[in-house]
Amino acid sequence: xEFRFKSFVxxxxxxxxxxxxxxxxxxxxxxxxxxxxxLILAQAPSSSVVSPDxxxxxxxxxxxxxxxxxxxxxxxxxNPPAPAAPxxxxxxxPVSTPASxxxxxxxxxxxxxxxxxxxxxxxxxxxxxxxxSPSSFTLGQLNLFVTSDISEKFKFLGEIVFEGGPDNIFxxxxxxxxxxxxxxERFLLQYSHNDYFNxxxxxxxxxxxxxxxxxxxxxxxxTTEGRPFLFxxxxxxxxxxxxxxxxxxxxxxxxxxxxxxxxxxVGNGRSSRSPLDEEQVQNIVDENxxxxxxxxxxxxxxxISGLQAGFSVxxxxxxxxxxxxxxxxxxxxHAVFTRPRFEWLNEALVIRHAPAGIxxxxxxxxxxxxxxxxxxxxxxxxxxxxxxxxxHEPIFPDxxxxxxxxxxxxxDASESVAVKFQYDYTGLRRQPAINSLGLQVGxxx
Amino acid sequence: MGRVANLVLVxxxxxxxxxxxxxxxxxxxxxxxxxxxSESLAIxxxxxxxxxxxxxxxxxxxxLGERSHWANGRRITLVMxxxxxxxxxxxxxxVCQMNETDYSHRILHGLFTGELFVSPKTxxxxxxxxxxxxxVPGAIxxxxxxxxxxxxKVLRVDGRLPEAKDYPLHIEQRTMx
Numbered sequence: 001x002e003f004r005f006k007s008f009v010x011x012x013x014x015x016x017x018x019x020x021x022x023x024x025x026x027x028x029x030x031x032x033x034x035x036x037x038x039l040i041l042a043q044a045p046s047s048s049v050v051s052p053d054x055x056x057x058x059x060x061x062x063x064x065x066x067x068x069x070x071x072x073x074x075x076x077x078x079n080p081p082a083p084a085a086p087x088x089x090x091x092x093x094p095v096s097t098p099a100s101x102x103x104x105x106x107x108x109x110x111x112x113x114x115x116x117x118x119x120x121x122x123x124x125x126x127x128x129x130x131x132x133s134p135s136s137f138t139l140g141q142l143n144l145f146v147t148s149d150i151s152e153k154f155k156f157l158g159e160i161v162f163e164g165g166p167d168n169i170f171x172x173x174x175x176x177x178x179x180x181x182x183x184x185e186r187f188l189l190q191y192s193h194n195d196y197f198n199x200x201x202x203x204x205x206x207x208x209x210x211x212x213x214x215x216x217x218x219x220x221x222x223t224t225e226g227r228p229f230l231f232x233x234x235x236x237x238x239x240x241x242x243x244x245x246x247x248x249x250x251x252x253x254x255x256x257x258x259x260x261x262x263x264x265x266v267g268n269g270r271s272s273r274s275p276l277d278e279e280q281v282q283n284i285v286d287e288n289x290x291x292x293x294x295x296x297x298x299x300x301x302x303x304i305s306g307l308q309a310g311f312s313v314x315x316x317x318x319x320x321x322x323x324x325x326x327x328x329x330x331x332x333x334h335a336v337f338t339r340p341r342f343e344w345l346n347e348a349l350v351i352r353h354a355p356a357g358i359x360x361x362x363x364x365x366x367x368x369x370x371x372x373x374x375x376x377x378x379x380x381x382x383x384x385x386x387x388x389x390x391x392h393e394p395i396f397p398d399x400x401x402x403x404x405x406x407x408x409x410x411x412d413a414s415e416s417v418a419v420k421f422q423y424d425y426t427g428l429r430r431q432p433a434i435n436s437l438g439l440q441v442g443x444x445x
Numbered sequence: 446m447g448r449v450a451n452l453v454l455v456x457x458x459x460x461x462x463x464x465x466x467x468x469x470x471x472x473x474x475x476x477x478x479x480x481x482x483s484e485s486l487a488i489x490x491x492x493x494x495x496x497x498x499x500x501x502x503x504x505x506x507x508x509l510g511e512r513s514h515w516a517n518g519r520r521i522t523l524v525m526x527x528x529x530x531x532x533x534x535x536x537x538x539x540v541c542q543m544n545e546t547d548y549s550h551r552i553l554h555g556l557f558t559g560e561l562f563v564s565p566k567t568x569x570x571x572x573x574x575x576x577x578x579x580x581v582p583g584a585i586x587x588x589x590x591x592x593x594x595x596x597x598k599v600l601r602v603d604g605r606l607p608e609a610k611d612y613p614l615h616i617e618q619r620t621m622x
Contacts (some may be wrong), residue, residue, distance in 0.1 A: 192513060
């Protein structure tokens with residue numbers, strides 16, 4: 001004990017009694033303060049902890065803010081008002097009142113582009129048992145989805161799609177097998193007044209049922225490789241007027257927890273195959289003065305998140321050359337339940353064609369059901385679809401009966417890339433059934 | 446004898462100091478842990494916004510883009526913090542009830558269908574969020590309750606302010622960096 005004390009209090013550090021006592025006091029104070037300082041730090045709100053360095057930073061930040069505000073003032077005095085779309089937050093002005101309630105400026109800012117472009121694409125490998133149909137790698141659609149916030153109330157939305165292969169309109173093909181074409185699939189100027197009234201003009205996807213407005217020209221969004229046959233595009237043999245050119249109004253219906261929505265559309269409708277290989281969507285000229293209209297009503301009840309159910313009525317007058325006019329009515333109903341992990345889509349519709357001067361009405365019923373469940377990155381799915389058109393159907397006699405299941409799995413390789421593997425069985429009337437396998441890589445960029 | 450007394454005194458002083466430091470640190474740690482375990486997430490709007498209170502369900506609809514306008518007709522501008530921020534994780538978990546991937550997919554899909562009129566504004570810092578909300582009358586965002594200042598208005602959620610005991614939105618420890 002004596003030795004240790006001696007070693008500790010070596011001749012070099014010999015202290016007097018008073019020095020030792022001072023050391024004791026200083027040590028107690030030092031460690032005590034150190035310990036309690038962290039206590040104080042913990043008790044105080046983080047914002048109020050200000051060390052000398054933080055004070056300096058605070059002062060510098062305040063100076064930067066003042067300078068930013070000054071720069072903003074100078075810029076405002078030199079340039080016209082800021083663009084309407086909310087861009088990066090401008091520097092906080094040294095004023096005590098917030099921004100005024102006046103609407104944002106509707107003036108155009110020529111100094112910046114307002115376009116946003118997102119791309120979607122897919123590449124496929126497909127093989128089936130049809131005669132004369134070799135297995136092939138196929139480039140799918142390259143979709144440039146373009147939006148622009150023109151102002152607080154106006155927005156542009158477009159889909160420019162580069163697509164390979166010939167058009168197939170009710171079994172009649174047009175164009176080269178390996179060339180690419182460009183289609184403006186959607187071309188819309190949207191006006192958003194409030195939750196109850198939104199207006200769009202241009203080319204849109206008709207609000208028939210659910211699938212057509214939930215999924216557009218991107219396979220990446222879809223669970224399955226392709227669309228149900230009922231909702232196949234017009235230039236891929238589809239039987240519905242998927243696209244329309246005209247005006248569409250939509251919004252909420254005040255209905256409390258029922259969550260009712262409406263869609264009302266008026267447009268040119270589709271051409272009535274005169275001649276058959278013409279563009280189905282009447283982008284420029286309507287072949288008659290009658291306009292197609294569509295009314296849809298659907299509910300998204302608050303009580304059941306993910307549920308949507310509704311119906312739509314579409315009406316048009318088709319005027320094929322050399323044939324009597326045909327009144328077209330499409331009645332559709334759907335009930336879907338979609339959540340991130342689980343989806344169950346059910347849709348049924350009937351297409352009624354009533355030729356003038358004939359009492360017989362041709363009715364083409366169709367439906368599909370699709371169910372899928374996500375397990376991590378994998379999402380197995382199943383779909384069954386059915387459509388049954390008369391062989392004497394005046395508008396699409398080539399469709400006949402098509403029915404069968406599809407099974408597959410989607411694997412999300414990353415947030416932006418999905419790989420799908422799918423088997424389809426398609427039963428046909430008076431023809432051998434078709435078995436097919438497909439592999440698809442869909443992506444967004 | 447005097448040296449021995451000194452030695453004892455020094456040892457006592459050192460022991461007290463160490464004990465004091467240990468106790469202080471322990472308290473500090475426990476208090477910090479308690480504070481970090483559950484911090485309130487404040488929902489903020491522009492001070493000119495007439496809305497004072499919002500339900501969790503309404504909040505969910507707003508942040509999922511299902512509501513695009515305030516009652517006065519002004520467009521809602523969503524302000525999100527960058528992915529990975531604890532505030533954003535808390536909002537996605539407590540309000541949107543989905544993870545980052547599902548939320549991104551949902552927003553992208555909403556923009557694609559046209560149902561979502563404008564994509565959310567993404568900002569990096571609470572100061573940026575406050576400034577944006579201050580400058581854009583239709584904006585709605587979120588910050589930690591301690592990051593709120595007088596330039597923005599805090600909304601009651603289900604009738605409660607962030608300092609209330611049973612306030613529903615919290616940045617849990619699991620979401621802390």
